[in-house]
Amino acid sequence: MTPIKITTILTTHTENGIDKIENKFAGSLTTSANTCELLYTEDNNITTHCTINSNSVTLVRTGAIETKMEFRLNQTTITQYKIPEGIIEMEIETSSLEIQQNASQGNILITYTLNMCGTPVAKNQLRILWTY
Numbered sequence: 001m002t003p004i005k006i007t008t009i010l011t012t013h014t015e016n017g018i019d020k021i022e023n024k025f026a027g028s029l030t031t032s033a034n035t036c037e038l039l040y041t042e043d044n045n046i047t048t049h050c051t052i053n054s055n056s057v058t059l060v061r062t063g064a065i066e067t068k069m070e071f072r073l074n075q076t077t078i079t080q081y082k083i084p085e086g087i088i089e090m091e092i093e094t095s096s097l098e099i100q101q102n103a104s105q106g107n108i109l110i111t112y113t114l115n116m117c118g119t120p121v122a123k124n125q126l127r128i129l130w131t132y
Contacts, residue, residue: 001028004130006040013123029106029130036101038130050108050128052099057108071110073097091115105131 006027012019027040038050046063059069066082071094081088096111108128113120 001030001039002132003027004029004038004132006038007127007129009127009129011125014121027130029132036106038128052101052106052108054099055097057097057099057110071097071112076115088116090121091118103132105129 004027006025007022008025009020009022012021023042025040025042027038030037030039034053036052038052039047041047042063044064046061046065049060049062051058051060055073057071059067059071061067061069064084067079069079069092070077071092073094073096076091076093079090079092081090091114093113093115094110095113096109098107098109100107106129108126110124110126112124112126114122114124
């Protein structure tokens with residue numbers, strides 16, 4: 001495992017406007033022949049495990065919030081978002097997925113729509129940056 005610095009930037013567009021959340025974390029990176037894995041813990045003790053393949057990104061969050069979000073270009077995936085109040089089922093429609101990595105840093109940019117009961121509720125852009 002290699003120690004890294006991670007920045008996440010989530011921009012959300014809803015009927016109520018635009019919201020942007022930026023966070024910075026210490027984390028770790030593990031690489032294999034076909035996969036890159038990021039691991040970090042957020043301030044509220046939620047652990048995020050991000051698995052990056054050549055054509056997909058999977059985010060697994062555990063703790064007070066639990067979910068497994070799969071992003072595959074031009075595909076719709078279903079996820080359950082577990083919060084203390086209950087479980088919410090959502091669809092993720094990934095419209096853009098860019099993955100870049102070199103010897104000193106990495107960058108993921110995902111554009112996706114969240115749907116509930118077939119209705120779009122948010123258009124999101126998630127950027128995950130990391131440096132060694």
